[in-house]
Amino acid sequence: MTRAVPACLALGLLGVIVALDLAAAPPNPYRAPAAFALGSGTASAGGFCGALPD
Amino acid sequence: MSDATLSAAPAGARPLRRIGLIAAALVLVAAVMLLVGARYGMLLAIGLGFGIALEGLRFGFAGPWRAMILRREPSGLLAQLLSIALVAMAAMPLLASHPGELSGAQAPVGLAMIGGAFVFGAAMQVVLGCGSGTLVNAGSGNPVSLLALPFFAIGSFAGAYHLIWWTSLGSLPVLTFTGLPGLAATLGLLAAVALVVLRLAAPGAVRLNRRHAVAAAVIAALAIANLVVAGQPWGVVYGLGLWAAKGYVALGGDLAGSAFWTAPGSMDRVQASLLTDYTSLTDIGLIAGAFGVAAWRRGGFSAGLPGYPARAWIATVLAGFLLGYSSRLAFGCNVGAFFSGISTGSLHGWAWFAAAFAGAHLGIRLRPLAGLEART
Structure with a gap:
């Protein structure tokens, strides 16, 4: 067995997670924020490991 | 894709495979841009860049710390400091001029934060993979990282679940440069640490090799792009915890017992598409980018898997969980706290560095005891 097996498993599992999530929570591109946060005039609302919950 | 086709493709098939890899990356990014939003597509592209740079230039965090501690080789650690300095020179003026649009990786120094960083430093040396490193290694076919990754995600979810309690044990206000x-203070401190590293370096050891210098510049450019596009610095562990939280809810779990996960912002992100979460997108890019580099390289997947005793796999599960749990208590991993914290002026980044580096000494001693020095 070579490194191809765990690598393909990693990518495959990632694909499954994304596919299941897409089915459960389809994104809406019409609600997308501006392409760049810098210059958008709005505060970043993303989750971050260094932040306490808002 | 089978094991055989990836491992031993004939020379004639290699250009075709490489064209396919480039096309797949472009299609993925374009699809996310069109179906989710331009910002999200760009963040996936930035994540792919991180994965390609870290795997392609064989750069990381755990390995260089190990090289410095065991062999007094300073190059990788100096490259990390250089990269942080480069980011700071762009990020700190941007944060000062656009406080309403951009936010730094700024968190309080506290008891649990310091303890978490120490445990993270130890655990990342046990499995030789940090926050970004575990993702990159899993994508490039490292079985230890592949096993550690789901437990990293579960640990990140659990750490966030208990975060408020841990933080209540005692912490300072958020202190920032x-x-x-x-x-100037950040660059001065980075220079002082670099001088100490150079003083401790083994005689004759290469100070800063070209590959590490290039990696430092590329990673810095991508980190600045992350800040400009997302409005927040590069992070890793939030996304992993979110994946586990989504899985927990999908399996019927109730988050009501957690002040963290029931906060409005957290609830929104658990219910929203994973492809709208910034750290999830760069995490996906890290894995996929590393996979792409390994598939691109001649013989990138041909190496056989090393053999480990059973206790090594048990240690991997435990270390993976601890990586996730401790990084939430520490307000980030080597990326979110050390790299992004220091480069955006947070004092907790410095406390994280000191505690995690101390923990790394312990982790280096634990790794052989865990049976993780490979038997080939």
């Missing part, structure tokens, strides 16, 4: 004086 800001503006030009803050930038």
